[in-house]
Amino acid sequence: MMKPAKRVESIDLSGIRKMFDMVGENSINLALGEPDFDTPPHIRQAVKDALDDGFTHYTGNMGIIELREAISQKLNTENHIKTSPESIIVTVGATGALYSSTNALIDEGDEVIIPDPGFVAYDACVKLSGGKSVRAHLKDENDFRMLPEEILEQVTPRTKAIIMNSPGNPTGGVLEKEDIKGLADIADDHDLILISDEIYEKIIYGKKHYSPAHYSENVITINGFSKTYAMTGFRVGYLAAPPELTEDILKIHQYSVTCTTSLCQKAALAALQGPQDSVKEMVGEFERRRDLVVGRLRGMGIKCNQPQGAFYVLPEIDNPEHLVEEALKKDVVLVPGTSFGKYGEGHFRISYAASYDDLELAMDVLESLNL
Numbered sequence: 001m002m003k004p005a006k007r008v009e010s011i012d013l014s015g016i017r018k019m020f021d022m023v024g025e026n027s028i029n030l031a032l033g034e035p036d037f038d039t040p041p042h043i044r045q046a047v048k049d050a051l052d053d054g055f056t057h058y059t060g061n062m063g064i065i066e067l068r069e070a071i072s073q074k075l076n077t078e079n080h081i082k083t084s085p086e087s088i089i090v091t092v093g094a095t096g097a098l099y100s101s102t103n104a105l106i107d108e109g110d111e112v113i114i115p116d117p118g119f120v121a122y123d124a125c126v127k128l129s130g131g132k133s134v135r136a137h138l139k140d141e142n143d144f145r146m147l148p149e150e151i152l153e154q155v156t157p158r159t160k161a162i163i164m165n166s167p168g169n170p171t172g173g174v175l176e177k178e179d180i181k182g183l184a185d186i187a188d189d190h191d192l193i194l195i196s197d198e199i200y201e202k203i204i205y206g207k208k209h210y211s212p213a214h215y216s217e218n219v220i221t222i223n224g225f226s227k228t229y230a231m232t233g234f235r236v237g238y239l240a241a242p243p244e245l246t247e248d249i250l251k252i253h254q255y256s257v258t259c260t261t262s263l264c265q266k267a268a269l270a271a272l273q274g275p276q277d278s279v280k281e282m283v284g285e286f287e288r289r290r291d292l293v294v295g296r297l298r299g300m301g302i303k304c305n306q307p308q309g310a311f312y313v314l315p316e317i318d319n320p321e322h323l324v325e326e327a328l329k330k331d332v333v334l335v336p337g338t339s340f341g342k343y344g345e346g347h348f349r350i351s352y353a354a355s356y357d358d359l360e361l362a363m364d365v366l367e368s369l370n371l
């Protein structure tokens with residue numbers, strides 16, 4: 001029988017996707033990693049206009065210049081990152097940015113420090129690049145922050161990169177300014193690259209987001225439109241790389257996807273240039289839901305951190321696998337923490353990207369399980 005390549009064999013399909021296969025028609029799906037809001041109308045209109053204008057051909061590999069200029073301006077003004085359109089690549093989601101960055105950087109056997117629990121694509125991208133993931137244990141007692149002093153202990157001569165993610169999936173943890181600065185210092189002192197996944201940048205509650213690229217030039221900043229503008233299906237993300245790396249990352253991007261869909265690039269441009277009130281409304285609603293979920297879980301005696309960003313909670317419980325199974329029997333879909341790495345054990349993830357009413361019903365179900 002034909003066998004796949006070893007590096008492909010070494011990874012699994014996402015555990016979350018497997019949960020989706022079990023979603024029934026009447027299920028309340030709290031496993032979703034995407035906003036349940038509609039894409040704002042002006043963004044959808046931009047696609048219709050582009051289509052009517054016949055904007056249906058290849059674009060430049062790096063993306064259309066108007067969009068790269070708008071991204072560069074956003075990064076300069078909002079994130080205080082010195083960059084230019086020449087260092088920005090428009091990718092197929094933040095996922096595409098992660099894939100191209102890791103594949104361009106990592107040699108066989110290189111080590112990459114990744115957050116654990118962390119987004120499932122980190123370990124997969126590292127392994128598909130031939131690298132080795134070194135898992136940084138994010139702990140409840142530190143509000144799931146990636147602490148520079150702990151990361152420093154995991155740096156070896158083989159470390160090529162550190163992947164960080166604030167606000168974080170699946171924890172909702174947000175790094176403090178000093179954490180970000182400390183991680184940037186490690187990148188500078190040890191000549192390694194910090195890959196900063198900032199996809200949840202705008203989904204943050206009462207805290208400020210900081211970008212490490214403000215402090216160090218050894219940073220690839222990754223972001224996208226999926227979460228902020230409820231545009232998951234458009235598949236548009238981007239990366240801003242150190243100028244000397246841009247061409248190498250472009251090689252992977254170019255030979256894997258050529259360019260991001262032309263129409264969707266126009267949608268992304270409309271998202272950046274149009275009104276931003278939908279973002280504020282969405283974040284306000286997420287915060288209300290977070291308070292509901294955290295309040296109800298704590299009321300049940302379940303230990304649960306107060307997430308400060310993204311739209312996930314990662315409560316702690318003795319036997320999460322059993323809870324996930326029992327909840328599924330009652331049509332509530334959750335994800336066991338181990339789907340996000342070995343340090344996710346003893347936890348389960350709830351995504352509160354579901355309606356307030358559904359979240360209330362789901363909390364009633366969890367309470368009735370009496371576990």
Ligand code: PMP
Nearest residue numbers: 033093094095119169224226237
């Ligand atoms: N990074 C993180 C932390 C995520 O949670 C996700 C989506 N679940 C992504 C990246 C991928 O986003 P995109 O749709 O832009 O590929």
